[in-house]
Amino acid sequence: MAYKAYILLGRITKVHGFEGTVTIKLEKSFFENIPELESVFLEIEGKPVPFFISMSEYPGADILRLRFDGYESIEKASEFVGSRIYLTTGEEAIIINDDLRDLCGFKVHLPDKSLVGTIIEVIENPGQWLLNIKTDTGKEILIPLHEHFIVKVDNKKKIITMDLPDGLIEIN
Numbered sequence: 133m134a135y136k137a138y139i140l141l142g143r144i145t146k147v148h149g150f151e152g153t154v155t156i157k158l159e160k161s162f163f164e165n166i167p168e169l170e171s172v173f174l175e176i177e178g179k180p181v182p183f184f185i186s187m188s189e190y191p192g193a194d195i196l197r198l199r200f201d202g203y204e205s206i207e208k209a210s211e212f213v214g215s216r217i218y219l220t221t222g223e224e225a226i227i228i229n230d231d232l233r234d235l236c237g238f239k240v241h242l243p244d245k246s247l248v249g250t251i252i253e254v255i256e257n258p259g260q261w262l263l264n265i266k267t268d269t270g271k272e273i274l275i276p277l278h279e280h281f282i283v284k285v286d287n288k289k290k291i292i293t294m295d296l297p298d299g300l301i302e303i304n
Contacts, residue, residue: 139218139219140159140216140217140218141156141158141159141162141172141196141217141218141219142156142157142158142159142162142194142196142216142217143156143157143214143215143216143217144156144174144212144213144214144215144216144217145157145213145214146213147206147209147210147213148197150205150206151199151204151205152199152200152203152204152205152206152208152209153187153189153197153198153199153209154197154198154199154200154209154212154213155195155196155197156195156196156197156198156217157194157195158194158195158196160194162196163193163194166188166190166196167219169185169188169198169219170184170185171183171184171185172185172198172217172218172219173217173218173219174212174215174216174217174218175215175216175217175218176212176215180218183200183201183203184200184201185198185199185200185201186199186200186201186204187199198217235251235254235263235292236251236252236253236254237250237251237290238250238251238290238291238292239251239289239290239291239292240263240265240275240291240292240293240294241291241292241293241294242293242294242295242296243283243293243295247268248265248267248273248275248294248296248301249265249266249267249268249273250265250266251263251264251265251292252264252265252266252272254277255274260276260277260278261276261277262274262275262276262277263275263276263277271304272304273301273304274304275294275296275300275301281294281295281296282294283295
């Protein structure tokens with residue numbers, strides 16, 4: 133497991149019930165898109181501390197409920213209220229955060245390393261985020277921002293590699 137500070141799942145807001153279940157207010161990017169969790173990191177005194185999950189429940193909207201192994205009481209779980217909770221991952225990942233303007237300026241490449249263009253705008257369309265990409269020829273194309281299209285993200289080089297369906301670029 134590796135601690136990736138940029139993959140913030142949310143913040144623990146309160147204890148729920150009598151068995152040590154905590155309620156987490158999720159970051160906007162995780163609404164209705166909860167990954168399967170075996171473990172997480174809690175930020176305790178500014179340091180990441182790993183915890184294994186014994187129970188997970190998603191009642192909907194921006195709330196997730198978790199119970200940690202060995203913390204099955206209100207007293208033990210209440211220590212974590214206010215703590216930030218992070219995903220654990222062994223590889224680089226992109227999480228769409230509240231400020232998608234951060235993606236502007238990223239280059240979009242196909243898996244064969246050919247350049248599609250540069251992201252100039254991120255559009256919040258009802259039900260679907262869109263990337264407005266300007267090609268080298270000056271043409272603007274719209275590509276849906278969908279996790280299944282993203283192959284790799286290099287945050288340092290500002291490159292997103294996307295595997296796009298055949299014909300998607302041509303229909304723009």
